Amino acid sequence: MTQAQIGVTGLAVMGANLARNLARHGHTVAVHNRSQSRTKTLVEEHGHEGSFVACETPEEFVAALERPRRVIVMVKAGAPTDAVIEEFAPLLEPGDMLVDGGNAHFLDTRRREAALRERGIHFVGAGVSGGEEGALLGPSIMPGGSKESYEALGPLLEDIAAKVDGVPCCTHIGPDGAGHFVKMVHNGIEYADMQLIAEAYDLLRQGLGLSPSQLADVFDEWNRGELSSYLIEITAEVLRQVDASTGKPLVDVIADRAEQKGTGRWTVQIALDLGVPVSGIAEAVFARSVSGHADLREAARGLPGPSGVPAGVLDESFVEDVRRALYASKIIAYAQGFDQIRAGSAEYGWEVDPGALATIWRGGCIIRAVFLDRIREAYESETPPVTLLTAPLFVEALGLAQDSWRRVVARAAEFGIPAPGFSTALAYYDSLRAERLPAALIQGQRDFFGAHTYQRTDREGSFHTLWSGDRSEIGG
């Protein structure tokens, strides 16, 4: 029997496409699915693309693999992943590798990795981004797990990953759950980026009265400059699409409720635990949530808006204002996401290299963009910045965007157009650069009602004012 270099179990579209991608690159791929019909269809329809070994049972699948075995699991995150692990682990031997390519929660990945390590099996939580097309033509791959497992898996994964300037969009991220952690934050950034683009669209549509097809032209134009990215590109495509049944722009017949499978929410939950301010990502998650609250929106629909807006206040220059505000807000969102990665890496001892991560996000993944090359440069410079905001290139971009950014946020408020992403990004920026924050007053309030104490700017120690006494200060 032919020995396969790698196996894929779970042949829904992502799994099937990854298997095809591996086969197209000359690897012999064992394929297995719980219901055999998918395995049959894959081999019937795509068998000519490369060398597949169709397996009916887990036992047959495991026997078809050369040792140490490399098994990619592509099933739904959560209980189905545990079920597949339970099914396959007893059939594997020490040194074998089980790769989970789904969007698993990194804490689940840590638990699974620890349990399988006891049995000598390498469990690799790998973030895979790029959707169905990416899986087939070249995704961005973020594998965690042991270094040793990457030595055996890396060459195959790098082979099928997207390439930018000949560099594969795949690298070893770090031990145990590091791969799934960075994929989670990737998705959080994806949410923020999508929200900012949607706000830019809304501001130009409502503020300037541009039509979806005119806006498609604007996004096409933006895609030729510093904003050039996959998300801007597909925005133009969506805006240009006309609904066949009504003849209206498709964007006008799609219900305005944005859904989510949960990775953006996880990013924010974990950021709260780590104490990292990812306000841009959080606003994006909340904005989706607001859009889905039909009850609240229905109840609030008739509430008063701005009493009047000066006529002709907006002209064509607003397009450039919005473009600059979008770029500046995007810098904030990515800076916050990379901050979270740094905090997660420190908490779990992963030593994630942010420059290497930016490098593999340049292609294949949903947030791929020219901009990521700038982030790579920043992290690979001689003096990597504490926050991306202070990298010289971004200081310059933020400087250029200043007036536009502030005008856009002010106009959004004047016109009553919600722009939570733009607003929170600007507020974060102003908070970080502020000489002093009103947090001092909050400390005073906390001390007043709860004797929570405060620190002073001029002396070391903890202090408390005797608020209900003679208001003298104690402590030190």
Ligand code: 6PG
């Ligand atoms: C990717 C995507 C992919 C998916 C997410 C987001 O990197 O290929 O992020 O993982 O689109 O699950 O989905 P939701 O918007 O439904 O949360």
